[in-house]
Amino acid sequence: MRYALTEEQQLIQQNARDFASEYVEPVAAExxxxxxxxxxxxxRMIEQDFLGIFMPGEYGGAEAGYLSYTLIIEELSRVSGAVAAILLNHASLAAYSINRWGSPEQKTAYLSALCQGEKLGAFALNEPGAAIGxxxxxxxxxxxxGNYVLTGRKCYVANGGAAGVYIVFAQTNxxxxxxxISAFIVDATAEGLAVARSIKKMGLRGCQSAELIFEQVKVPAANLLGKEGAGMVIAADAMAAAxxxxxxxxxxxxxxxxEDAVKYxxxxxxxxxxxxxxxxxxxxxxxxxxxxxxLRLAVYDAAALLENGEPFAAEAAMIRLFAGRIGQSALIDVIQIEGGYGYSQEMVASRLYRDVKGVVIKNSSIDFPEKIIAGNLLS
Incomplete structure (x- = not known):
């Protein structure tokens, strides 16, 4: 891999690799x-500034850029997809949405807390049994x-129950x-907001998924993210970054x-x-x-586009399309190479397969990559 990373990016990558090896790998199976x-x-990730690594310094971020952040995600994923998923849902979805669409007051009140690890972020988009709304x-x-009153349920909310701040999408019209659909910043301590249950999953198990209940939850009008009716624009933007x-x-x-298959x-x-x-x-x-x-080259290139303020939605969709294909095929081949051992839980391939499936299956149907790619070509 000879992508032209800067010296700073290489240091961040090595630090993430050392962190994953020292702290994450020993407990990944557990x-x-x-x-x-x-x-x-x-x-420990808070101490390393991982939670706000690409965020502005004025809100407590490290201003290291989105490419540096993806390097961290990659290194964490090599040993635990669950730990990487916790960071991804916090940074790429919750914190990104506030940084991209929030008012200065919202950023001061919430983004600073997310960057500094005072609160973990989550993204409440999906709803039980049907498409959103x-x-x-x-x-x-x-x-x-001066408030909005939220009522209903959200499901498969990653970091649900552990988060202190939720980006919640609700129908205002x-x-x-x-x-x-509009987006709101909702504090986890808001009266009427409850975690109905934690959803057990095949993979990415350490990244908790929850069903949330909203019973007449009062949210200050000042916590409307963007403007009324902009919810799906915000969601699409954040999901492209994610x-x-x-x-x-x-x-x-x-x-x-x-690497495990080569060793075997x-x-x-x-x-x-x-x-x-x-x-x-x-x-x-x-x-x-x-x-x-x-895929690595495509990820680094798209991350650099986002970091430089250039359009990246089509490239992100291409990544999602390609990753969905090669991730699963790679793990199936690894299990095939390792034979009966690969199929057993004694080998790491079992956990890696369940985790990679969780990455490529969890996204909402509103974000079909083919539709985005074709739309970009035909526009």
């Missing part, structure tokens, strides 16, 4: 087994004097359908899996020679390496 939120690791439990927001980071997650997970292939003897010498095994490894390399 996090996956228990599914418990790793609060101690989050505290369409089901019987959809979240609505009714203006009442039922007649306009999806165009009547798509780049998710690509970095797939790179990290697939890289770790490939050199050690496993069949017909008096290592299986890594077999052409079929070499072909799988070669395709894996090529796909990971190309």
């Amino acid at each position: 996090i996956d087994h228990t599914g418990a939120h790793p609060a101690d690791l989050v505290k 369409a089901g019987e439990h959809k979240v609505t927001a009714v203006k009442d004097g 039922t007649e306009e359908g999806i165009k009547g 798509g780049i980071a998710e690509g970095a997650m797939v790179v990290g997970i697939a890289q770790a899996a490939m 292939g050199k050690q496993r003897i069949q017909f008096r020679r290592p299986i890594a010498s077999f052409p079929a095994i070499q072909t799988m490894l070669a395709e894996m390496a090529a796909n990971i390399h190309m």
Whole structure:
């Protein structure tokens, strides 16, 4: 990998790799087994400035840029997709939305707390049983004097229950359908907001997913993010930024899996020679390496676009499309190479496969990458 990283970016990458090796790797399997939120690791990430690494310095961020942030996500993902997912949902979705669309007052009140780790962020978009704004439990927001009153449910909220701040999408105008969705900054301590349940998942287990209940939750009108009806624009923008980071997650997970398969292939003897010498095994490894390399380049390039203030939505969609294909295929090949051992929970491939599936499956259907790519071509 010879992407032209600056000296600072290389130092950040190495620091993240050392952090992951020293603190995350020893407990990664236990996090996956228990599914418990790793609060101690989050505290350590706060000490490393990971939570606000690409945010403005005036709000407590490190101003290291989005590419540096994706390097951190990649390195964390090599040892624990769950820990990387906690950071991704906090930074790429919650904090990014406030930094991009928030007022100066909102940034002072909330972004500073998110950057400095005083509060963890979450993104409450999906709703149970239907597309956003369409089901019987959809979240609505009714203006009442100086407040909005939120009622309904959200599901699959990553960092749900552990977060101190939620970006909540609610329907402020039922007649306009999806165009009547608005975004709000909601404090987790707001009266009427409750965690209904923690949702057990196949992978990314340490990144808790929760169902939230909103029962007449009063949110100050000052906490409206952007303007009324801008919710889906905000959501699409944040999800594009998150798509780049998710690509970095797939790179990290697939890289770790490939390295494990290479190690196993050199050690496993069949017909008096290592299986890594077999052409079929070499072909799988070669395709894996090529796909990971190309995805990594695409992720770094898109991260640089975002960092430089250039349009990046189409590139992010391409990453999401490609990552969804190569992430799963790489892990299937790794399990195939490792045979019965790869299928067992004794090997790391099992956890990596479940984690990579979680990365590529969790996004809302409003963000079909093909639609975004084609729209960009035809515009």
